Amino acid sequence: MPWDYSAKTTDLLERLNAFFDRYIYPNEARYHAEMDAFRRAGNAWQQPAVVEELKVIAREQGLWNMFLPHEYRGVPGISNLDYAPLCEVMGRVSWSSEVFNCSAPDTGNMETLERYGTPAQQDRWLGPLLDGKIRSAFLMTEPAVASSDATNIQCDIRRDGDHYVINGRKWFSSGAGSPHCAIYIVMGKTDVDAPRHAQQSMVLVPANTPGVKVERHISVFGYDDAPHGHMEISLTDVRVPVDNILLGEGRGFEIAQGRLGPGRIHHCMRSIGAAERALEMMIDRLQTRIAFGKPLADQSIWHERIAESRCMIDQARLLTLNAAHRMDTVGNKAAQAEIAMIKVVAPNVSCKVVDWAIQAHGGAGVSQDFWLAEAYAHQRTVRIVDGPDEVHRRAIAKLELAKRTAARAARGGQAG
Template identity: 80%
Template sequence: MTADYSTKTRDLLQRLTAFFDQHIYPNEERYLREVDANRRAGNAWIPSKVIDELKPIAQREGMWNLFLPHPYEGQGGISNLDYAPLCELMGRVMWSGEVFNCSAPDTGNMETLERYATDAQKQRWLKPLLAGEIRSAFLMTEPAVASSDATNIQCTIRREGDEYVINGRKWFSSGAGNPRCAIFIVMGKTDTEAPRHAQQSMVLVPRDTPGVTVVRPLTVFGYDDAPHGHMEVTLENVRVPVDNILLGEGRGFEIAQGRLGPGRIHHCMRSIGAAERALESMIDRLADRVAFGKALSEQSIWHERIAESRCMIDQARLLTLDAAHRMDTVGNKEARSEIAMIKVVAPNMSCKVVDWAIQAHGAAGVSADFWLADAYAQQRTVRIVDGPDEVHRNAIAKIEIAKRAALRAPRVV
């Protein structure tokens, strides 16, 4: 596995970089002012005008649905390896992914629908999602159980004739706060007597179905992430047609594993972009500040932190590229160890680099005047979403033990 990008990737990266220089960076302050104005007016949950203006430009320039590795009706078709540096660039500005229709949880939901949905489900939900006409949410995590173990889920999906009746409480349902969110992918249990990993199913629930209630937005380190939002949602006797099941009853855990692999590596790609920008901000700030008679950038402690940041970022990037390459060549299941490793490494690395950048900025670093406090909240959260560090370390250890056990097994002659 080398660090060389393909000709296709280099071209896309050059074009995407130019797009950021022309359209994204100049609009960062406007985006924040817009959200703040909506909040002061009493409704932060209004789609961004900035993003709405930039989406058609991105579409016209061919930078749309870049995340989708398997093409669908002319959309997507870029490998995970090709997408890695593009997604990294999007990680430098946290709202930028939506401009290119490459933001979570829609990316994971669209991949799920492309891989597992029926043709009718794709026409109804995947096509408008790929067109950027609607948004979506993924409802798996629950407040009453340790959702890092998906078999704990208590939401019930009970069949009654030609309908499923759904009852449960979900939270941290990212994207459910957006008024354009039209479809939920809900994970729940259809058969509590089945084997442990065959009890769960996934079903498509339109947002406007009777019995669906968005209870409240949840904050992350005080941020509500409007207009995206992480919502608590209740489902009370929600009825949907049996045709809304994804893949079939008892296949939910299987779908979750297929969905979360790409989602995890996308988080890692964005984490690297955030860390890279944090390092740049750290260096710039250190050069501009003088303490005890000399620039902070001349003090040895900061030399160590700058050097360590560069080492950690590049190590994480190479591990991400290796995982992406494995996903493209042997599939997500066979690449599960590499995905788990980078899911541990990248957000921990980014947390550390962003933390050092905050330290370099002093009191300003924890204020809302700079992007670093928000970035830290985001990166710290990534250590939990799509499986916490402990779960991934456990999976890595089991794989390593199994590999060694296979080598040590006595040969039959």
């Protein structure tokens, strides 16, 4: 590799893996038992006690807020490259990132507030988020339009004196189900007559503002993802002070682009962590199950799948780390091709490896007795969130076409 992890990240990685071995893996069954008890009692939207207990330990061990790219009020920053392997570890257990205050969408929202928020906005919302006292949600996607094109957004944000009045409907608002969710970042249109990418704005909306209503939770392949959740939310004549706008009117698309770049690195490395764990589970199962007189691991088809899994995972990891390195050294805009490529590659690789692991487990693989069904549901979803595969492939193709057009122009229009 042309880059190495810093001494800081090497230390964090060692301590994070030790934390998982001692606290996360042994408590997976307890976490699901607590959530199942909540569901049987009729209210899944509660925080499992085990998560709160482990937060205290993680904070004591300095494994807290490891994601911030810049130093903020005494919280040291970390590069995208150095944070990436930590994300991979947290991707091995879906709920683990909250233990370290490093879960989405909070990380993206905190980065947004740190980068674009006013001091007053940071005091009110960023401080409590960094302290783990509250959680947040990001309201961008809408049910009535193709939200893969963010310029389609219809949520209306109109100025009325010293307030903005918001009307619209959002869905797949991840994190809004948490009992500690206190603040939404809402994207909508403030000027439909402005240029296409200057119509959108982002405003801060406290979750308890009159006119905000959580209509329902949306399951994903049958999973409710409680207590985090993916909620459909209506906003009816919601009034917030004009001071709640982020950066200024017409800057919403700009903020979204700045927010999503690092988030895609995080998603991709968590996907790689899930794929790595699925491969381990696949191999363990193949070596301990006998079919047709010999271990499944001796069947040639599984040799192919194990080898292909290793190749794909390592390729995806290197591609993602390269994107992180590019973001750190030349910036998000110059690294847009690398970011788009990893967002296509990593979740597709993870889907394939998890699928093979499910196949290796047979009927057990699609049951609730193993983590794999949940992992597949999540990894398949990642192919859509933060831009579907098709959008990123389109971006990659446009960049490649422009590259060749420029190369031909430099040679006087000759091909070859």
